[in-house]
Each structure stands twice: as C-alpha cells, then as structure tokens.
Amino acid sequence: MELVDRLLQGEQQALARLITRVERDNSDVPDIMKQIYSRIGRSHVIGITGPPGAGKSSLVDKLTAIYRANGKSVGIIAVDPTSPFTGGAVLGDRIRMQQHYLDSDVFIRSMATRGSHGGLPRTARSVIKLMDAFGKDIVLVETVGVGQTEIDIVEAADTVVVILVPEAGDAVQTMKAGLLEIADVFVVNKADREGAENMAVELETMLHMSPKQKWWEVPVVLTQAVNNVGIDKLHEHIVRHYQVTTESGNLQSRRKQQRRAELLETIEQRVRAMVEQHLHKDGELLDCLVRVEQGEQDPYTACDQILSSQTFLETWKREIAED
Amino acid sequence: MELVDRLLQGEQQALARLITRVERDNSDVPDIMKQIYSRIGRSHVIGITGPPGAGKSSLVDKLTAIYRANGKSVGIIAVDPTSPFTGGAVLGDRIRMQQHYLDSDVFIRSMATRGSHGGLPRTARSVIKLMDAFGKDIVLVETVGVGQTEIDIVEAADTVVVILVPEAGDAVQTMKAGLLEIADVFVVNKADREGAENMAVELETMLHMSPKQKWWEVPVVLTQAVNNVGIDKLHEHIVRHYQVTTESGNLQSRRKQQRRAELLETIEQRVRAMVEQHLHKDGELLDCLVRVEQGEQDPYTACDQILSSQTFLETWKREIAED
Numbered sequence: 236m237e238l239v240d241r242l243l244q245g246e247q248q249a250l251a252r253l254i255t256r257v258e259r260d261n262s263d264v265p266d267i268m269k270q271i272y273s274r275i276g277r278s279h280v281i282g283i284t285g286p287p288g289a290g291k292s293s294l295v296d297k298l299t300a301i302y303r304a305n306g307k308s309v310g311i312i313a314v315d316p317t318s319p320f321t322g323g324a325v326l327g328d329r330i331r332m333q334q335h336y337l338d339s340d341v342f343i344r345s346m347a348t349r350g351s352h353g354g355l356p357r358t359a360r361s362v363i364k365l366m367d368a369f370g371k372d373i374v375l376v377e378t379v380g381v382g383q384t385e386i387d388i389v390e391a392a393d394t395v396v397v398i399l400v401p402e403a404g405d406a407v408q409t410m411k412a413g414l415l416e417i418a419d420v421f422v423v424n425k426a427d428r429e430g431a432e433n434m435a436v437e438l439e440t441m442l443h444m445s446p447k448q449k450w451w452e453v454p455v456v457l458t459q460a461v462n463n464v465g466i467d468k469l470h471e472h473i474v475r476h477y478q479v480t481t482e483s484g485n486l487q488s489r490r491k492q493q494r495r496a497e498l499l500e501t502i503e504q505r506v507r508a509m510v511e512q513h514l515h516k517d518g519e520l521l522d523c524l525v526r527v528e529q530g531e532q533d534p535y536t537a538c539d540q541i542l543s544s545q546t547f548l549e550t551w552k553r554e555i556a557e558d
Numbered sequence: 559m560e561l562v563d564r565l566l567q568g569e570q571q572a573l574a575r576l577i578t579r580v581e582r583d584n585s586d587v588p589d590i591m592k593q594i595y596s597r598i599g600r601s602h603v604i605g606i607t608g609p610p611g612a613g614k615s616s617l618v619d620k621l622t623a624i625y626r627a628n629g630k631s632v633g634i635i636a637v638d639p640t641s642p643f644t645g646g647a648v649l650g651d652r653i654r655m656q657q658h659y660l661d662s663d664v665f666i667r668s669m670a671t672r673g674s675h676g677g678l679p680r681t682a683r684s685v686i687k688l689m690d691a692f693g694k695d696i697v698l699v700e701t702v703g704v705g706q707t708e709i710d711i712v713e714a715a716d717t718v719v720v721i722l723v724p725e726a727g728d729a730v731q732t733m734k735a736g737l738l739e740i741a742d743v744f745v746v747n748k749a750d751r752e753g754a755e756n757m758a759v760e761l762e763t764m765l766h767m768s769p770k771q772k773w774w775e776v777p778v779v780l781t782q783a784v785n786n787v788g789i790d791k792l793h794e795h796i797v798r799h800y801q802v803t804t805e806s807g808n809l810q811s812r813r814k815q816q817r818r819a820e821l822l823e824t825i826e827q828r829v830r831a832m833v834e835q836h837l838h839k840d841g842e843l844l845d846c847l848v849r850v851e852q853g854e855q856d857p858y859t860a861c862d863q864i865l866s867s868q869t870f871l872e873t874w875k876r877e878i879a880e881d
Contacts, residue, residue, distance in 0.1 A: 265858035272856035491851040498850045501857040506829040527821045528814045533595035534824040535588035
C-alpha cells in the first residue's frame with residue numbers, strides 16, 4: 236500500500252490519513268496493521284491520566300517541550316470526552332498546545348471517547364502503532380482517567396503517569412478510581428495549593444503498604460505544570476522507569492501480555508463483525524435474531540444456535556479463507 | 559434447577575446465591591438465564607448515574623422510601639468503584655442505606671467495577687434480570703457516571719436519571735461526559751447551593767437546542783436529597799416516563815435494541831471463551847499465540863489462522879453441540 240510506504244518514509248500527511256482510516260474502522264485496517272507490524276515497538280509509549288481539571292494538557296505540553304529540547308520526536312494522542320451534539324471532540328484544552336503545532340516533529344491527534352462502546356482502546360492502540368511505525372521516539376497518550384475504558388487505554392502504555400491535584404479528594408478516591416494500581420509514576424500537580432504535601436505523603440504511604448513490583452518503587456512527584464516547576468524531575472522518573480523496565484525484562488513481559496490480550500480482542504471483534512454481517516442475510520439466523528429481539532428466546536440459546544448452524548460455519552470458513 | 563425454582567417462588571436467599579453465581583461468572587450462568595427468561599420484563603428498571611459526590615446514594619435511599627410507601631418492592635444494584643487493595647467494593651456510601659436493610663422488600667446488592675474489563679455491563683444486566691424474575695417491581699441501578707463502562711450499564715435501564723450538583727462544573731462538562739445524551743430525567747441535587755438554578759437553566763437550554771426524542775421532553779428537577787426536598791417530583795417524572803415510553807411503544811423498541819446488542823455480545827464472549835480455552839491445548843494455536851506474544855506476527859493474521867484452523871472449527875462444532 237502506497238500510503239503505508241509513505242508513512243514508513245516519515246511523511247506526516249500519510250500518518251494523518253492512516254489515523255483517519257483507523258478511526259473510521261475502514262475495512263483495510265487489518266492490512267495496514269499487518270504491513271507496519273515489523274516496524275513497531277521502538278517508541279516509548281507514555282500513558283497520562285487523571286481526573287478532569289488535573290492539568291494533564293499543561294503537563295503534556297511541558298513534558299513535550301523537554302523531549303523536544305532533547306532532540307526526541309513526539310506523537311501526542313489526546314483522548315477527549317466527546318460532545319454528543321457536535322459529534323467531535325471538545326478541543327478547548329488543546330488550544331494550550333498551540334506552540335507545538337508549529338513544530339513538525341510534534342504530531343498531535345485528538346480522539347473522541349463517545350459512541351465507541353468499547354472499541355476505543357483498540358483504536359487508540361492502532362493509532363499508537365501508526366505513530367510508532369512512523370518513527371516517533373515518544374508517544375504520549377492522554378486520557379481522562381475516570382472509567383474503565385480510559386484505564387484500558389493507558390494500560391497499553393509502557394509507562395503510566397497518574398496526575399492528581401489536591402482538590403481531587405483524598406487518596407482513598409484514587410484507590411476507588413483504580414488509579415493506584417496502574418500508576419508507574421504519580422504526579423501531584425498544582426503543588427502550590429494547600430494539601431499537596433499531605434496528598435503526596437498519603438500516596439507514598441499507600442504505595443509502601445502495597446508495592447506493585449519489587450523492581451520499581453513508584454515515585455510521587457510534586458509539580459506545578461503552569462509554572463514549569465517539577466517537570467524536569469517528572470521527566471527523569473519517566474526516563475528511568477523505561478530504562479529499568481527494559482533492563483529488567485519487564486517491558487518485554489508487559490508487551491507480551493498486551494499482545495496476547497490484543498489477539499483475543501481481535502478474534503472477538505472479527506467474529507462479532509461476521510455475525511452482524513450475516514444475521515440479516517441468512518433466514519435461519521434472522522429468525523433467531525427476531526425471536527431474541529421479541530423477548531421470546533434467551534440470548535444464550537440463540538447464540539448456540541447461531542454458532543452451530545451449518546450455513547454459518549461454512550460461510551465463515553469461506554470468508555476467512557478469502558481474506 | 560432447584561435454586562431457580564426457589565428464586566421464582568420469591569425466596570430471597572436464592573436470589574442472593576444466584577447473584578453470586580452470576581458475579582463469579584459460573585459455568586451454569588447460561589442455564590440460569592435460560593430458565594428465568596420467560597419470567598422477565600416486568601420490572602421498571604431505573605438507571606441512576608452522576609459524578610462522584612453528587613448524592614446518588616441519598617437520592618436512591620429517598621426514592622426507595624417513596625416506592626415502598628406506594629407498596630412497590632425494590633431491588634437496588636449499586637455499582638461501586640473498587641479498591642484494588644481490598645478487592646471488594648468501597649461500601650462507605652452504602653451505610654446510609656441501612657434503614658432499608660431491615661425491610662425485606664428491599665434487596666440491596668453492591669457490585670465492584672474494577673477488574674471486570676468490559677464484562678461488568680453484562681454481569682449487571684444479568685443481576686437486573688434475576689431481580690426482575692424474582693418479582694421486584696422496581697430495580698434501581700446506581701453507577702458513578704464518568705466512564706463508558708458506567709454509561710453502558712445505565713443504558714440497560716428503561717429510565718435513566720442523571721444527577722448533577724452545582725459544583726460538578728458547568729453544563730459543558732455534562733456534555734463532555736456524554737451524560738446529556740443518555741438522560742431521560744435530569745436532577746440538580748443539593749439545590750440549596752449557589753448556582754443550582756443557573757445549572758438547571760443551562761441544562762434546559764441545551765436540551766431545547768437538541769431534543770432527544772419528540773415524544774418525551776427531558777425534565778430538569780431540583781432536589782435536596784438529604785432534606786427530602788423535590789424527591790416526590792422526581793418520582794412523578796420517573797413514573798410518567800415509564801408510562802409514556804410504554805404507551806408510545808418506545809419501551810418495546812428500546813428493549814428490542816438492548817436484546818439485539820446482548821445477543822451479539824453473548825456470541826462475542828462465547829467465542830472468546832472458547833478460543834482462550836483452546837489456545838493452550840492445540841499445538842497449532844499455541845504456536846500462533848507465541849508468535850504474537852513475541853511480536854513476530856500481527857494479531858490480524860494470527861486471528862485468521864486461528865479461526866480458520868480445521869481443529870478449531872471441529873472442536874467448536876463439537877463443543878456447541880454438546881451443550
């Protein structure tokens with residue numbers, strides 16, 4: 236595919252177009268992914284998450300500046316909660332990133348959360364891969380970390396940074412949101428505000444009580460993103476985490492797990508797509524569907540009927556063989 | 559199954575036990591669901607969601623009191639964000655509900671969000687069905703509405719109530735969170751606080767700009783749950799919504815859509831489970847898995863290989879036939 240060649244040669248426009256195809260879930264996405272597969276795994280993927288208003292965008296902005304000063308190319312994926320009315324992502328926060336828009340070695344892409352119903356983590360992972368294949372040294376993935384979907388997205392990263400602010404409530408809230416479990420580095424942003432030190436101490440205490448891994452002690456960094464305070468330190472911790480995971484072999488096993496999960500998900504999606512496509516074509520399957528929709532049959536019985544129907548199995552085999 | 563018979567006869571202990579089985583994803587869940595299927599669809603399922611601290615538990619508490627005063631039996635499913643350390647749900651908020659614990663016509667069950675990775679909406683739907691089959695007139699499902707998973711859960715309801723508080727930020731935040739789209743009834747709780755009236759006006763304006771349905775105008779209700787103010791009105795709107803959706807035929811089409819989605823999901827899960835089970839047993843499949851884990855092969859190619867492998871198709875047919 237010409238577009239993929241152009242991506243691999245580092246053409247920005249090709250990257251943008253391929254991302255759009257992935258977002259639209261075009262039928263050629265599997266082909267694109269197959270073609271770039273041998274060229275990925277070289278980016279350091281950093282997931283950044285935290286509650287709304289924690290200052291994630293400012294922090295990503297300042298971190299990007301440091302990476303650029305060190306000569307690293309940066310890709311940014313900002314997963315924005317969507318407005319159901321405009322259909323697009325709410326881009327207000329992105330305006331702050333304008334300084335980097337002029338820098339051709341920083342590629343920024345916003346993605347919308349709404350309406351994806353579980354498909355978003357998969358799309359986000361594909362976009363990460365495109366940026367990786369394109370040759371970005373660093374890929375920053377920013378989400379609003381409040382739900383399982385958002386957590387699933389950042390878990391595709393090599394290093395997960397969780398940003399909190401003193402106002403975000405106490406450390407127990409962090410536990411509740413499942414953030415303590417996924418963080419490789421903690422940031423208490425807006426550290427000039429009251430309660431920042433206490434929050435850091437609370438977090439450290441909880442982390443000591445239940446360490447995640449033996450080979451890595453999760454640091455808690457105090458920052459003031461808007462005043463550019465503490466960002467250097469945060470950058471150091473992130474770089475060190477990547478070194479330590481790489482050297483200890485943990486990066487490899489983390490990626491192994493991610494790939495396994497991805498395979499299972501790909502299979503799941505493939506089967507679903509095939510079933511959806513055939514439900515209306517085949518009389519037997521359509522009959523099953525209608526009975527379920529009317530509440531006359533339970534989905535488990537219908538599922539077995541559909542999966543074991545002779546026509547379905549045959550169509551299936553033929554379709555996969557054709558691909 | 560004896561337990562199912564006892565459930566259908568209204569034995570509370572049977573309900574509790576069956577919920578536990580569903581939560582543990584026991585292998586007999588499909589059987590349980592098949593057996594109760596002809597007995598469901600009679601409860602009014604009400605989804606209640608909103609940001610943390612909006613006062614959802616108090617509101618559910620007060621609503622329950624009204625339903626009980628009207629002689630309705632109530633089931634409550636509280637989806638609580640999980641602590642990754644204790645492994646259980648954080649039950650602090652539930653303590654407020656204690657008054658109803660003594661009422662045998664109110665059945666309360668907490669469910670944990672963490673670690674379910676997308677499976678939670680399915681589990682929650684099954685628990686709703688158990689309560690429905692048990693004979694509850696009203697099933698209240700309460701989630702912290704911040705992520706897609708939580709939204710997916712309340713979308714299984716007949717009536718969705720979204721609770722906001724003045725401090726929760728402006729109406730734009732609500733849009734961002736995708737809550738405007740799913741609400742059948744809006745509540746501005748803690749209405750004695752500053753900004754409550756303004757928030758209600760803002761919400762009404764947005765709702766007028768983009769009405770969800772012609773047959774239902776989404777009301778905005780001001781409440782003070784702790785002072786029991788406005789709950790009667792909220793109750794009226796919820797009851798009216800159920801009447802209007804039922805009479806207009808929209809309840810039927812809503813449930814039809816839900817059932818269709820459920821069938822597709824059941825198929826997806828079934829295939830995934832089968833693949834997971836066989837990946838390690840079959841030499842050819844294991845080889846595929848290892849190559850993907852090592853990063854030597856892309857998941858799309860591996861997916862096709864696995865799904866079209868002769869051994870897999872044969873095992874598949876045999877397994878489904880055996881069920």
